[in-house]
Amino acid sequence: xxxxxxxxxxxxxxxxxxxxxxxxxxxxxxxxxxxxxxxxxxxxxxxxxxxxxxxxxxxxxxxxxxxxxxxxxxxxxxxxxxxxxxxxxxxxxxxxxxxxxxxxxxxxxx
Amino acid sequence: xxxxxxxxxxxxxxxxxxxxxxxxxxxxxxxxxxxxxxxxxxxxxxxxxxxxxxxxxxxxxxxxxxxxxxxxxxxxxxxxxxxxxxxxxxxxxxxxxxxxxxxxxxxxxxxxxxx
Numbered sequence: 001x002x003x004x005x006x007x008x009x010x011x012x013x014x015x016x017x018x019x020x021x022x023x024x025x026x027x028x029x030x031x032x033x034x035x036x037x038x039x040x041x042x043x044x045x046x047x048x049x050x051x052x053x054x055x056x057x058x059x060x061x062x063x064x065x066x067x068x069x070x071x072x073x074x075x076x077x078x079x080x081x082x083x084x085x086x087x088x089x090x091x092x093x094x095x096x097x098x099x100x101x102x103x104x105x106x107x108x109x110x
Numbered sequence: 111x112x113x114x115x116x117x118x119x120x121x122x123x124x125x126x127x128x129x130x131x132x133x134x135x136x137x138x139x140x141x142x143x144x145x146x147x148x149x150x151x152x153x154x155x156x157x158x159x160x161x162x163x164x165x166x167x168x169x170x171x172x173x174x175x176x177x178x179x180x181x182x183x184x185x186x187x188x189x190x191x192x193x194x195x196x197x198x199x200x201x202x203x204x205x206x207x208x209x210x211x212x213x214x215x216x217x218x219x220x221x222x223x224x225x
Binding site for chain 1: 143145151152153154155158165166168200207208209213214216217218219
């Protein structure tokens with residue numbers, strides 16, 4: 001079992017729809033959770049972080065965390081073609097390592 | 111403000127050789143992390159250095175090593191290269207320990223091909 005798991009996709013949504021990206025993690029002691037975006041041929045860039053259970057909103061992005069279920073998600077509202085990228089979930093585990101999931105490829109169709 | 115600089119960007123080696131990759135972090139950043147990215151395994155953590163000390167190491171064999179200099183620049187070395195070492199090696203810097211902020215700034219990577 002991988003420490004951080006994501007569906008690889010591709011996830012295809014129409015422009016204007018809500019894209020929902022999910023991530024589960026195995027280290028119950030993990031405290032910090034991050035979402036990175038990686039465009040094709042580019043390096044990852046941080047888009048959101050969340051530390052506490054519940055929702056955190058930033059513009060069109062909402063991160064959700066449920067530590068009891070060991071589950072993190074990212075919602076993208078009003079999806080745009082420019083949101084098409086691979087989204088990487090990252091978890092800072094008890095061992096002090098920032099571990100990435102394999103990423104979910106998102107495709108937003110005009 | 112200059113970003114994270116990695117050199118070389120591309121390199122081709124043969125099995126059994128060794129390679130050294132270099133990373134210059136953003137000015138003022140004290141932490142440098144290294145990741146291996148492959149299509150099958152995604153981003154895998156290699157190690158993190160902070161103030162010249164290795165703070166953490168991933169599950170890679172001893173052929174993978176690294177160091178950090180007093181100016182925060184970092185190098186990683188892979189000895190006795192294997193075909194499976196072909197990958198994009200990404201360096202990322204952060205102001206403090208990666209896990210304290212999670213905000214890593216990635217370089218463009220060094221793409222290694224082992225023949």
